[in-house]
Amino acid sequence: MSRLALAVLLAGTLLAAPAQAQTLRFGLMEDPDALDPTFARTFTSRMVFAALCDKLVDIGPDLKPVPQLATSWSLSEDEKVLTMTLRPGVTFHDGEPLNAAAAKFSIERHLKTPGSQRRGEIAPIDTVEVVDDLTFRINLKTPFAPLLAQFTDRSGMMVSPKAAQALGDKFSTAPVCAGPFKFVERVPQDRIVVERYDGYWNKDQIQIKRIEFRPIPDGTVRLTNLRSGQLDLLERLAPNDLAQVKRDAKLKVGSTVELGFQSIVFNLAKDTPLATDPRVRAAFEAAIDRNALNQVVFNGEFVAGNQWVQPKNPNYVAEYPIPKRDIAKAKALLAQAGVKNPVVNLTVYANSEAPLVGQVIQAMTKEAGFDVRLQATDFTTALDLADKGNFEAYLYNWSGRPDPDGNTFSFLACKTPLNYSRYCNPEAEAAMTAERASTETVKRKAAWKALADRTQADRPFVYLFHRRLLWAFSTKLSGFGEYPDGLVRYTGLKLD
Structure with missing residues (x-):
């Protein structure tokens, strides 16, 4: 190889390194099911949704609800009306605004679409009313104590009405939500790729530019990929592998006992x-x-x-x-x-x-x-x-x-x-x-x-x-937090 060719190759490698460093390669235990929050029902799909689809409310480490897409809420004295106020200036990945009408559309989609896996979770909802551009009211058939908790998961995920109506039952092939990352591609049994959405309401806290979710059902193979540098993070580390990961100076471990x-x-x-x-x-x-x-x-x-x-x-x-x-x-x-x-x-x-x-x-x-x-x-x-x-x-x-x-x-x-x-x-x-x-x-x-x-x-x-949910990840990954629902929060994550 000539010196010039070698110099060009090395230069290209050096230029590519920072971009690669901000690609999080995440090993999953299974290939997720439908990437549509109305129909999905698997734990691994929730890992992907955490990147794609923000929820009305999230949970903190103490399991208490915290604001996400909704900034405030109040329950009527008879516990049959929940009023929620949305965060201003939020857009879906297609640029459409997240407003009260979009929230009404998403909740009714979860509630009424044939085959919805969310229907049982929010069945006591009677109607959803738009109060103003950022405020909507949920009228319940009866008091429903778990409603806020349901909104911390897929029942609280908002989807773009424009995209959902255009794609119909094909929405899962190109999901459009209001999370920190937007969908790029999916190759079944191989990878799901998402990229940072520059219009995200909390974009200053998103340091990762790209995530590649890689389903690898064999735990030994998943860990081998992590140790060799082909992965940066894996979920559900096998308990029998915990001791060797703790001995590896290049790896860290996170854990929590699941809610399920x-x-x-x-x-x-x-x-x-x-x-x-x-x-x-x-x-x-x-x-x-x-x-x-x-x-x-x-x-x-x-x-x-x-x-x-x-x-x-x-x-x-x-x-x-x-x-x-x-x-x-x-x-x-x-x-x-x-x-x-x-x-x-x-x-x-x-x-x-x-x-x-x-x-x-x-x-x-x-x-x-x-x-x-x-x-x-x-x-x-x-x-x-x-x-x-x-x-x-x-x-x-x-x-x-x-x-x-x-x-x-x-x-x-x-x-x-x-x-x-x-x-x-x-x-x-x-x-x-x-x-x-x-x-x-x-x-x-x-x-x-x-x-x-x-x-x-x-x-x-x-x-x-x-299960004690175990994560293993490279020491190059910082900002990783442990949450009781076993899901990764991508806010604050950084790859050095």
Whole structure:
């Protein structure tokens, strides 16, 4: 190579380096589903939405709501009218203004679009009225305590009415929101690329110019890419890899216990002993040792649990502590049900962790007489099977919401979007209606107790544990904060 050619090459490298340094390469555990906040339902899609779509309100580290697109709000004395004021001067990525009419459009889209995954989250909304350019009023059918908490996630994400109307059901192919980054491209199973939106209302706090989200389901491969410098940040580091990452001077770790749960969902619509007899489901649960499962698969880093919130949550129903494993009880329950050696087809995600959980459960329940057969399925296919009811049991992850209503209603209320178990019970429904209707702590705790009374008897779910969400990232990345919802905030992030 000539000296001139070498000089040109080196110059080009030096010029390219600063631009590359401001590209955040983020390793995801799965390829996200639809990039449309009305229809999306996965944890990984929320990672991408945190860059694309601001919400009416966010949550702080203490789980309390803080302003984002809305700067203030007030609730009427009868708790049936919520008035919100929007931040002035905000625009969507297509330049359209975020005003009260756009907020009304987005909320009604979440509420009324066929197939919306948000419908159950905000169902008590009756109407949305525009008061003035930056003020809108939400009229509720009944008081609805979790409404602000719902607006901290996808129900509170605003989309451009112009883009949504133009793209129709193709909106997810080119989403237009009001977040710090705008959509550039998506190559399924390979990458999602977003770039900084120069018109962002808080642009001075956005230092990263470009984010490349890269789905890498294998945790070992994801970590190898981080250690080799091909990634700058990864989510859901495998607990067994935590020690080696802590020893690596070039890497840092962040962690929080998730708001959600990891569980086994039983499809009660199937004509199987597991589906038709709660004693069989109780036997299945009695055969599982949650603490041993945590130690074997997750190096003891996760939190064992048996409810929709973890044991340290103030809304945990203390009357139902985590049960110990009891094989004799499991066998006795199967005998009472007149069932011998029931076959259970358990759907698990085809990633580096879920099959291991399935194998431990398979071995534990075998001692009680169950024949568990694992069906490893890719992430999006598993969700599709759950939607259609084409499964018997499903090892399911839910990332959680600040209010326990977000961990219960959409799964346990009749005919709600995430009711994969096909569970429908009037007493459970009444309990959830009661917790939604009051902001009083005592009344809500009584409602959670009533819901636990019913679901502990019926067992549409077996709750197993709550993940400690672990991030690993390069020491070149600064400004990283840990939030209880497990999502990355891109405000203040910087790559050196």
